Amino acid sequence: MAMMMRKAAAVPASSRRSVAVQSVSGKRTVSGKAPVPEDVLAYAKTLPGVTAPFDNVFDPAGFLATASVKDVRRWRESEVTHGRVAMLAALGFIVGEQLQDFPLFFNFDGRVSGPAIYHFQQIGQGFWEPLLIAIGVAESYRVAIGWATPAGTGFNSLKDDYEPGDLGFDPLGLKPTDAEELKTMQTKELNNGRLAMIAIAAFVAQELVEQTEIFEHLVLRFEKEAILELDDIERDLGLPLTPLPDNLKAI
Template sequence: MSLKMMNSVSRTVAVASPSRLTCVSVSANTAGGKKTVSGGKTVSGNKTVVGANSESKRQTEVAAYLETLPGYGPLSGPFEGVWDPLNLSATASLGDVRRWRESEITHGRVAMLAAIGFIVGEQLQDYSLFYNFDGGITGPAINHFSQVKQGFWEPLLIAIGLAESYRTSIGWATPKGTGFNQLKDDDEYETGDLGFDPLGLKPEDPEELKLLQTKELNNGRLAMIAIAGFVLQEVAEPGVEIFEHLFFNVEKEVIEEIDEIEAELGLPPSIPIPTL
């Protein structure tokens, strides 16, 4: 083999990164003791790492983006910063994070309406002023849907379909290739901003807007926990409504305290403890 051939030996090396295996063509210059990557960049040493920089860049971009979102910082207490116990952001892309935040905002808004409707529905179920609240729907709210009369579901499904179609047209990108189920870019759509502000509450100042968005996010998170608690409570105690359960416990505690005072004074119990 000639010296020229020895000085120009080409080989392919596999470089591992956290997300993929990359093959890089490297030319070995035996005379100079250096290696030249196929891109034309000359590096010294025995190893060339390719791919780690892109993974590190992705993680840095995701972390920086999370810090710009409403809900980050001391105002999102009791969990300051990013609450990510499963560390999902470690392997997520910016598109994933934006889609998750969109889902969180949407479910928070639905939960706030659900929590109010849960309580109001149980309190107004006997008033004929409200549709289907004519005495035919009674008991805990978790059983109301099974008691709804015909003619309610069709308009409801149409209304939900129109609302979701509008939300999709505003925030979601047209599917292209592998880009299915993705939101539009930041410059086209801000997560949660559907342009619905009939009362004109949206402030123009960016800091005030972020504060208001954080409050909405926090209340949405609380509402998701609350509605889950409502449902589980009524499942645990069949036939008992939320406020009936709460007021029953309060009433029972008051009566027990009165009985204790009467016992200390040597008086007979004047009010019996209520039973369901």
């Protein structure tokens, strides 16, 4: 016993505090972070989207410390919705840039061209009005399905019987009936949405910096790598090097 006490005393107090897990007034303090309400932590652990290598709740900014279950449900609704929009946006970026010269593509008499970040500015009247109406109808439907009446405690909160992201839209009948299979599918959707949010941000940043389309940049990158590989071979054989075109030097 004395040996164990001496070993415990040899561990720095800061190290002991860093691994402490305490329960105080219904809250849990983990690894020195601010206390998280136990009901919030328990609910967060049941949600889809918990993925390796983050096998526990991933909250580096400590948002859960000041959150309620109602807040977490609203955040999940926001994450799912933004992920779905980002998946459509990422696909739209690529498809729009590739089909702008396709004869059957609605291209406003050929006025839309170049990187996708400039397509909006090239579209005239007759497109935005129906689009805004369609967005309004879709959002009104989502609010009617999932959001509580904005009065009293229902302000800025979801309905108690609403599952975040579940709008009842399943025209192909793909929704699993098994709870575990459904959670797996929801996790896949969340992860693809998270990747799409990062991707669409990268698409916009890349096109703003380089002023080239996504696939055009990819082709130019491959062309540059091929020329550099060819230069290595020519250098080894003592042959003249293939010059790198000016438009590839900045890539």
